[in-house]
Amino acid sequence: MKIHVLNSKELVNKTVSEHxxxxxxxxxxxxxxxxxxxxxIGIYEALVKDHKENNTDYSQIRTINLDEYVNLDQNHPESYYSFMHRNLFNHINVKPQNIHLPNGNEKDLEMACQSYNDVLKNNQPDIQILGIGANGHIGFNEPGTSFDSSVHIIELQEQTRLDNARFFDSMDDVPKKAITMGIKNIMDAKRIILIAFGENKSEAVYQMVKGKVTENLPASILQKHNNVEIYLDESAASKLF
Incomplete structure (x- = not known):
């Protein structure tokens, strides 16, 4: 792991977007x-700005997303389909056929998982961007998820739903399930860049970097990946040093 502690969120966004x-x-x-x-979001804003100013070409780039809520209409403003189009895809020249997100509205969710596993086999990320949950989740892989997991349906823990409640009108509106790339899928990425901001992430960051590798803290598996960069603001890094 290469750990970069920068003195502001803005500097993290600038550095990662430049990569x-x-x-x-x-x-x-x-x-x-x-x-x-x-x-x-700040990284996507920088990519959009660069595309407008410098015409950086995304016409042959393929994109893979980590996860999506289950049974949330893709046109709902808080679906990850809507999020990605609103914040990035609508503003760059990526082709719709090159955009891949898991389908949380498929009637046969087992088939949706298999279908996305097949997509991932043919579209292994060269760079995978990750955040980390306060409970150490990556993607929507909650504590206890097998390190051997591929795309699967996950029951979201209360902490995760609370963290995401600010995006919805009420806690009752926050989906209870998601479809997510598994830990094994994430570890297949050639390069991983994980970003974390704020003191509320500091304990998870500490355990990810210095704790034991355990399924109780999914992000700890990144200790085993040979090309991981972690970008933190000072608050998120506060327990490391």
Whole structure:
């Protein structure tokens, strides 16, 4: 693990977005693994700004997303389909056929999992962007998820639903299940960039970096990956040093 502690969220966003832009310019047909939630929004804003100013070309880039809520209409403003289009895809020249998200509205969810596993076999991320939950989840892989897991349906823990409640009108509206890339899928990425902001992530960050590798803290498996960079603001890094 390479750990980078920067003195502001803005500097983290700038640094990580520069890595992604460089990659896109050098690897025209590369695969970007993308995340949702509040953490990567600043990075996506920087990618959009660069595309508008410099015409960075995404026409052959393929994208893979980590997860999606189950039984939330894809046009709902808080679906990850809507999130990605609103914050990134609508503003760059990525082709719709090159955008991949798991389908949480499939009647046969087992088939949806298998289908997305097949997509991932043919679109292994060159770079996977990750956040980390306060409970150490990556993607929607909650504590206790097997390190051997592939795409699966997960029951969201109360902590995760509470963390996401701010995006919904009420706690009752927060979905209880999600479809997510498994730990094994995430570990198949060639390079992983994990980002964390804020003191509320500091304990999970500490355990991820310094704790034992355990399924009780899914992000701890990243200790076993040979190409992981972690970008933190000072608050998220506060327990490391």
């Amino acid at each position: 992604l832009i460089k990659f896109v310019r050098e690897h025209k047909t590369g695969v970007l693994g993308l995340a949702t939630g509040s953490t990567p």
